Amino acid sequence: MKLFHGKKLLIMSFFVFALLIAPANVAKAAVLQSGSTGAEVTALQQKLIRLGFYLGPSGADGDFGQYTVDAVKGIQSASGITTDGIVGSATNTKITEWLSKPAYGASTAHFSQSEFKCSCCGSLGGGMKTSLLLRLEALRAKLGGKSTTVNSGYRCAKHNAEVGGEDNSYHMKSVAADIQVSGVAPSTVASNAETIFGDGGLGRYSTFTHVDVRGYRARW
Ligand SMILES: [Zn+2]
Ligand SMILES: [Zn+2]
Structure with missing residues (x-):
């Protein structure tokens, strides 16, 4: 009997404990959004x-x-969620998944x-840099989820020379893309890419926009 009571007490304690920690869990999973701080x-x-x-200079x-x-929004778009x-919690789960890729x-x-x-x-070289695709998703979401076409991504040295690309083109380093967004003028695509590619390359052309994740700011 003593043992039985002991077990019962243990089970009871567990439920009391679970109730006590429940509010703490809710607080930990607080929803974060525009205006949140801390x-x-x-x-x-x-x-x-x-x-x-790139989250800006600060x-x-x-x-x-x-x-x-x-x-x-880039992570959400990349994950196919709202x-x-x-x-x-859904977005947090996706962020964790992307961190393991x-x-x-x-x-x-x-x-x-x-x-x-x-x-x-x-050829794709060693594969395109994943962060380029994530930032393209952010740009796509910012432009209302419109279809985005990649005109030029990776270029081997031979092809880069053929299209008159610069000798050290970031297209040869798997970090650049020339894009067109359905129904959106290249100038509008470029102005929306300004902050997302704030520490990368952004080239404005009459029919397409060049973006890259070279790691420092470049504009032309
Ligand atoms: Zn090639
Ligand atoms: Zn380009």
Whole structure:
């Protein structure tokens, strides 16, 4: 009997304990969105930066502003879930999934690695940088989810020379794409890409837009 009571007490204690920790769990899974501030936002931003997003000159500053909204929408679009820019449990799960993917070679919901193949030989080098595709998803979401075509992604040295690309073109480094967005003027695509590719390359052309994730700001 004593043992029975002991077990019962143990089970009862477990339920009381579960009730006690339940509110703490709810607080930990707080929804983060535009205007949110604090340590949880900083932690979210650090993950987004690890995924290759640019969050502006102040980086992970604990302030959920427009850069963070765009990056979150990029993850949501890349995952094929609603692009509302709000971080709840579904988006958190996706962020964790993306953190485990390779830095080069991953496809997203709307951009397949195969779309970036060199048009002359089908090569992809070592695979396109995953963060390029994530940022293209952010741009796609920012433009209302319109269909985006990759005119040129990876270029082998021979093809790069043929199209008159620069000798050190970022297209040969698997970090660049020339894109067209259905029904959106290239000038509008470029102005929307300004912040998302704030630490990358952005080239404005009459019929397409060049974007890349070279790691420093370049404009032409
Ligand atoms: Zn080629
Ligand atoms: Zn280009």
